[in-house]
Amino acid sequence: MPTTTPALLRPLAELGGAVLWLVREIGKLTLFTGKLVQAMGPRNFCRTSLTEQFVFVGVGSLPLVLMTALFTGGVVALQSHHGLGGGVLANTQLGKLVALSMLRELGPVLAGLMLASRVGAAMAAELGTMRVTEQIDALITLATNPMRYLVLPRVLACLLMLPLLVMLANTLGIIGGYLVAVQSLGQDGQAFLDAAFGAITSEDLMMGMIKAAVFGFLVGLMATYHGFNASMGAAGVGTATTRAVMYSSVAILISDYFITAAFV
Amino acid sequence: MVQTPAPAIELNNLHLAFGPKVVLQGASLSVAKGDIQVVLGGSGSGKSVLLRCILGLLQPTQGSVKVFGQTPDVGNISAHAALMAKCGMLFQNSALFDSMTIWENVAFSLLQKGQTTGQAKQVAMEKLSMVGLASRVADLFPAELSGGMKKRAALARAICGNPELILYDEPTTGLDPITADVINDLILKLQKELKCTSVVITHDMASAFKLADRMAFLYQGKFLAEGPAVEFEKSQNPYVRQFVEGRATGPIAATL
Numbered sequence: 001m002p003t004t005t006p007a008l009l010r011p012l013a014e015l016g017g018a019v020l021w022l023v024r025e026i027g028k029l030t031l032f033t034g035k036l037v038q039a040m041g042p043r044n045f046c047r048t049s050l051t052e053q054f055v056f057v058g059v060g061s062l063p064l065v066l067m068t069a070l071f072t073g074g075v076v077a078l079q080s081h082h083g084l085g086g087g088v089l090a091n092t093q094l095g096k097l098v099a100l101s102m103l104r105e106l107g108p109v110l111a112g113l114m115l116a117s118r119v120g121a122a123m124a125a126e127l128g129t130m131r132v133t134e135q136i137d138a139l140i141t142l143a144t145n146p147m148r149y150l151v152l153p154r155v156l157a158c159l160l161m162l163p164l165l166v167m168l169a170n171t172l173g174i175i176g177g178y179l180v181a182v183q184s185l186g187q188d189g190q191a192f193l194d195a196a197f198g199a200i201t202s203e204d205l206m207m208g209m210i211k212a213a214v215f216g217f218l219v220g221l222m223a224t225y226h227g228f229n230a231s232m233g234a235a236g237v238g239t240a241t242t243r244a245v246m247y248s249s250v251a252i253l254i255s256d257y258f259i260t261a262a263f264v
Numbered sequence: 265m266v267q268t269p270a271p272a273i274e275l276n277n278l279h280l281a282f283g284p285k286v287v288l289q290g291a292s293l294s295v296a297k298g299d300i301q302v303v304l305g306g307s308g309s310g311k312s313v314l315l316r317c318i319l320g321l322l323q324p325t326q327g328s329v330k331v332f333g334q335t336p337d338v339g340n341i342s343a344h345a346a347l348m349a350k351c352g353m354l355f356q357n358s359a360l361f362d363s364m365t366i367w368e369n370v371a372f373s374l375l376q377k378g379q380t381t382g383q384a385k386q387v388a389m390e391k392l393s394m395v396g397l398a399s400r401v402a403d404l405f406p407a408e409l410s411g412g413m414k415k416r417a418a419l420a421r422a423i424c425g426n427p428e429l430i431l432y433d434e435p436t437t438g439l440d441p442i443t444a445d446v447i448n449d450l451i452l453k454l455q456k457e458l459k460c461t462s463v464v465i466t467h468d469m470a471s472a473f474k475l476a477d478r479m480a481f482l483y484q485g486k487f488l489a490e491g492p493a494v495e496f497e498k499s500q501n502p503y504v505r506q507f508v509e510g511r512a513t514g515p516i517a518a519t520l
Contacts, residue, residue, distance in 0.1 A: 038341075130361075133357060133359060133362075134355045134356075134357065134359040135359050135360075135361055135362070137316075137319075137321055137355070137359065138353070138355060138359040138360075138361070138421075140319070140320075140321060140338060140344075140348065141319055141348055141351065141352070141353040142348065142372055142373045142376070142421070143344075143345040143346075143348040143349045143373060143376070143425075144345075144372075144373070144376050145341050145345070149376075
């Protein structure tokens with residue numbers, strides 16, 4: 001006989017349901033990651049698939065990531081100049097602000113979010129469609145491990161390509177800041193570059209690269225996990241795609257806080 | 265004393281439920297090597313779930329599945345892959361990889377095993393010819409093919425590794441009667457040429473009587489009747505009779 005929850009306890013029951021759902025999802029994601037690790041091994045790489053994914057994630061994302069970085073660098077220069085009052089202080093600090101903002105924070109986070117929206121959505125939709133049209137089941141019946149063939153190349157491509165994208169994004173961000181500082185704000189270009197490169201430490205570079213690798217892994221993992229577990233036809237693929245972008249974005253922002261906290 | 269050969273498939277008391285929905289409740293069936301076993305049943309009777317259990321894509325909550333004496337389990341990756349190398353599967357909607365050409369679909373397992381493109385393509389062309397597809401189809405993508413051609417291409421993929429067991433999930437569904445009969449003829453031809461065991465899931469009675477050596481009727485998650493096709497046609501079981509005759513009235517309640 002079905003039991004009804006008293007009205008007063010309903011919020012508590014809903015909270016309990018949400019906690020249970022969260023615990024279940026974390027458990028499933030952990031198992032999925034375990035299977036991913038199990039699928040790794042030097043003889044197990046599908047080189048064609050890996051190369052395709054490197055091109056799709058790396059080369060394909062370049063215009064979007066670089067464009068974002070270029071304009072972000074410009075905006076940081078404009079905002080900082082305004083915030084610093086536009087005097088001598090702005091002249092000496094602008095390069096430093098743009099460089100550190102890009103390297104430590106904006107480069108990895110924005111490139112990660114761009115990757116989530118472009119690559120994460122595409123991967124989740126592709127794997128989701130393969131799931132609901134039984135193509136993943138077909139792979140299994142053809143004696144192929146879908147974790148090795150589909151998931152591993154995608155996660156690896158995100159993990160390895162995002163740091164490279166972030167390096168280029170950081171460079172473009174500084175160039176964007178330089179162009180705005182020199183062309184629009186009339187600042188001395190050499191002073192901007194001296195301030196920018198004088199401020200960068202190996203710790204800044206390392207933090208940026210660690211963030212990029214972690215964000216890349218999270219985007220790849222969330223996209224493949226949600227796509228791989230899609231169900232219920234076209235609507236299910238839509239839901240998987242939305243979740244992949246949403247959860248990878250949230251995961252990027254949460255992990256960003258913890259990585260930053262570990263360095264400062 | 266003559267020993268009975270071990271069956272190709274042995275399903276013993278399978279139970280499976282998805283949440284509150286019970287799909288299989290005590291399904292048992294034995295498929296002899298070399299037979300075409302047709303499994304009949306209405307929509308939602310658990311036929312496709314049964315196939316998934318045979319392939320190890322689903323694990324029953326109770327009971328056991330043996331395919332060539334082994335328990336199929338996707339968790340055991342290498343053992344499962346070795347078992348799948350002996351099996352071929354024709355999915356209801358073909359399930360061709362839409363990012364690959366037809367020949368790449370057919371030769372997929374060969375390419376994964378490390379065969380050269382030339383060798384794999386040659387085998388794929390032979391298999392496409394076996395299922396009656398012209399060589400010009402080889403370089404097309406699945407989206408460019410009709411439903412019947414997709415079924416043939418999927419069948420070519422299923423037989424590419426010369427399987428000992430072929431599973432067909434509603435092979436004639438969605439096809440016109442003539443194309444459906446062509447597919448039936450193809451199944452019989454492949455059975456003869458490959459000397460394999462076949463399990464055909466269907467609710468198409470014309471197809472079932474044309475193909476079957478033995479038939480089994482699945483209703484509400486268990487087999488109500490099983491036997492040679494000739495006996496099945498004359499069965500007095502009211503459930504089987506209603507299904508075979510396609511009547512709306514009888515013990516099986518039609519659900520819309």
